[in-house]
Amino acid sequence: MNDLSILEVKGLRKAFGAVRAVEEISFSVEQGEIFTIIGPNGAGKTTTLEMIEGMQIPDSGTIEVAGMTWDKDAERIKTIIGVQPQSSAMFELLTLEENLALFASFYPHSKSTAEVLEMINLTEHRRKNVKSLSGGQRQRLAIGLAMISDPQIIFLDEPTTGLDPQARRNIWDIVLKLKELGKTTILTTHYMEEAEKLSDRVCIVDQGRVVTLDTPARLIDRLTEEREVRLFFQDGEAAAQDTEQAARQDATVVRTLLEGSALKLWSIRPEETLYGVFGFTKEKGYKVEQVSIREMSLEDVFIAFTGKEWRD
Numbered sequence: 001m002n003d004l005s006i007l008e009v010k011g012l013r014k015a016f017g018a019v020r021a022v023e024e025i026s027f028s029v030e031q032g033e034i035f036t037i038i039g040p041n042g043a044g045k046t047t048t049l050e051m052i053e054g055m056q057i058p059d060s061g062t063i064e065v066a067g068m069t070w071d072k073d074a075e076r077i078k079t080i081i082g083v084q085p086q087s088s089a090m091f092e093l094l095t096l097e098e099n100l101a102l103f104a105s106f107y108p109h110s111k112s113t114a115e116v117l118e119m120i121n122l123t124e125h126r127r128k129n130v131k132s133l134s135g136g137q138r139q140r141l142a143i144g145l146a147m148i149s150d151p152q153i154i155f156l157d158e159p160t161t162g163l164d165p166q167a168r169r170n171i172w173d174i175v176l177k178l179k180e181l182g183k184t185t186i187l188t189t190h191y192m193e194e195a196e197k198l199s200d201r202v203c204i205v206d207q208g209r210v211v212t213l214d215t216p217a218r219l220i221d222r223l224t225e226e227r228e229v230r231l232f233f234q235d236g237e238a239a240a241q242d243t244e245q246a247a248r249q250d251a252t253v254v255r256t257l258l259e260g261s262a263l264k265l266w267s268i269r270p271e272e273t274l275y276g277v278f279g280f281t282k283e284k285g286y287k288v289e290q291v292s293i294r295e296m297s298l299e300d301v302f303i304a305f306t307g308k309e310w311r312d
């Protein structure tokens, strides 16, 4: 375990009868990171989280939380981790304040309910019954309940599933606030954009194994050296075709595709390609209406590594 890592998972494996949910999962998480696990349905994300949270016992492998293990230090681990409870664990007929106070009573030390309500932006609803909350408010309360004991590591398993974009962003704000406080967040999500925006590092799992793990930017960079450059010609197809012929001579251009007045070029150095292309179009007097360089996204990385379409 290096000095910075707060969680170290090695060789985790778990089967349910004939179903091998987790085959071999290893990673370490640094203090203060937002670490996101993504993967197709049934990849083993929840099972992995539940083993780390002490709710499932691995068939083999080791888990160290701040240097402690579940078999020796269960009580101490429980005081430094916070797990977002299922909606069903909340008391529907109690108010938000009462739910938080009740959860706080399970721990020797806790944050004040007022502070947590402020953090999850629900202060004005504190006297409402949980029953009357919207989906997004419920999820925020669930994060509040995970935070009540002021844990070092917070586990959020798909906290934004089913929420509308605004409600999702409200959750992102809370996750970022946790980071500002120096907390470590372990997140799973079905939303690529969310993983890309929030995570310090992303771990892609498939069929119970880690297929790749890195920062979103490095994953995207590693994926491909080529960028897709698109040009649209005001003068129509002939100009596009003529430019295509010229671009093919350029060593930075790997492939080309003509679609009417639109020309697509795949380039290993897009800026250099465009410099050459514009030299040519200027010389010929062709007018280029639109130019864009398509950026690769985490979704492209996901598809490349798992061979599966994203189902968002």
Ligand SMILES: Nc1ncnc2c1ncn2[C@@H]1O[C@H](COP(=O)(O)OP(=O)(O)OP(=O)(O)O)[C@@H](O)[C@H]1O
Pocket (backbone or CB within 6 Å): 016, 019, 020, 021, 022, 039, 040, 041, 042, 043, 044, 045, 046, 047, 048
């Ligand atoms: N308690 C259990 N008993 C039997 N099989 C289980 C159990 N829990 C999980 N599984 C199976 O293990 C595999 C991994 O499930 P898991 O829930 O960990 O995946 P996941 O990546 O979280 O999926 P999702 O994205 O759909 O939530 C699945 O095939 C699942 O059906």
